[in-house]
Amino acid sequence: MSNLVFAGAPNRADEATLTAGSAVATLPVAHLQDRQIVKPWRTATTQPASTWVQADFGQPQTIGVVALIRHNFSQGSRWRLRLGDDPSFAVVAHDSGWVEVWPQIEEFGALPWGVFQWGGLVPQEVAAQITLSAHYLLPVPVVAQHLRLDIDDAGNPAGYLQAGRLVAGPAYRPSRDLLYGWSIGFEDPSVVSKSRGGQTWIDVQERFRVLRFTLANLNETEAFVNVFDYLHRRKGIAGDVLVIPRADRPDQFHNQAIYGRLRTLEPLTHPYWESFETNFEVEELL
Structure with missing residues (x-):
């Protein structure tokens, strides 16, 4: 199996019924189904009880990748993915547990002496200049009708959370990796x-x-x-x-x-x- 991953072909989130813990009236959760990522879904608060999104695909679908594109989640934020056929998620097919949104990019001791980036995360000045996104690749594909993402970022200085696009669907990993020279x-x-x-x-x-x-x-x-x-x-x-x-x-x-x-x-x-x-x-x- 290759390291190359295609997702969004198809994007099952586009066919789903989306609900959210909260949303600003002019920036509803339906914006997660629009490819114009500059029009985000924006929460009304940063309290975890209000910062979640749930998708009902209408029927069981194969999910291998979940991503939130162009978010504003702060360093230290966490998210949790659950998949299952029960909308209450009392029984789940997959539970990621709470994981950090921002990946570590540096190991301790990898930088020159005197250079230090707290936690080894993407520097804030870099994050401000890129399309910051959160990606979750499932260890094995899961077939489920319901998806739920919970986001824990109560201390976000913006006073709200937002994301421009939800991608959820099968992962195509070609049988052969992309050739050298990419x-x-x-x-x-x-x-x-x-x-x-x-x-x-x-x-x-x-x-x-x-x-x-x-x-x-x-x-x-x-x-x-x-x-x-x-x-x-x-x-x-x-x-x-x-x-x-x-x-x-x-x-x-x-x-x-x-x-x-x-x-x-x-x-x-x-x-x-x-x-x-x-x-x-x-x-x-x-």
């Missing part, structure tokens, strides 16, 4: 112009990441079911997906995991017997 980088759409006097003027735009990689050595069934159908046909270049290139490196999710869209639909090629391959280009959605 790349990730920023694209900057800022416009640079020169005045007649020679001064440089820059219309600053938001930078976004682009992930490029190749999947190869896929058998025909996997290539046409998971790639051709679920990703190319159903998502296309307009649908949103969550791509995690290195599931074994949660300390790098803030850099490498991308909530975005397929920028191009590269055709499947059949270079060898029982072997299909294609290229991917994933553009971050802001």
Whole structure:
């Protein structure tokens, strides 16, 4: 099984009935089903009794990945995922327990002498410049009709909690990992112009990441079911997906995991017997 993970194809949260512990009237929980992540669900308070969201999928669905995209949860915040067929969650199919939202990115002793980041978490100044998201990859897929996320962040200085998108659905982990040579980088759409006097003027735009990689050595069934159908046909270049290139490196999710869209639909090629391959280009959605 590869470390590459695709999620959101399909995103079962979009078909679900969502309820929440609280919400500002103009920023309802339904915003978690909108790909415009700048329009968040926002709670009315930070008290844990009011900072939860629940999804009823209507029927049992396979869940392998759950993510909250573009949240404002503070360092020290925790969340808990429960899945089951009972909406009261008296009996659960999966309970994550309380886990930290912010992953550790540094081990003690890994930094140069005199350099210290409390708890080894993403620095606040970095977090302020990225699309901060929370990801939970289940050890094994779970089939359940109901999902509940509880968030514990009562001390959040904003006075509210918010998130822009809920992703919940199966995890496609290809049988072969992405090939070496994959790349990730920023694209900057800022416009640079020169005045007649020679001064440089820059219309600053938001930078976004682009992930490029190749999947190869896929058998025909996997290539046409998971790639051709679920990703190319159903998502296309307009649908949103969550791509995690290195599931074994949660300390790098803030850099490498991308909530975005397929920028191009590269055709499947059949270079060898029982072997299909294609290229991917994933553009971050802001």
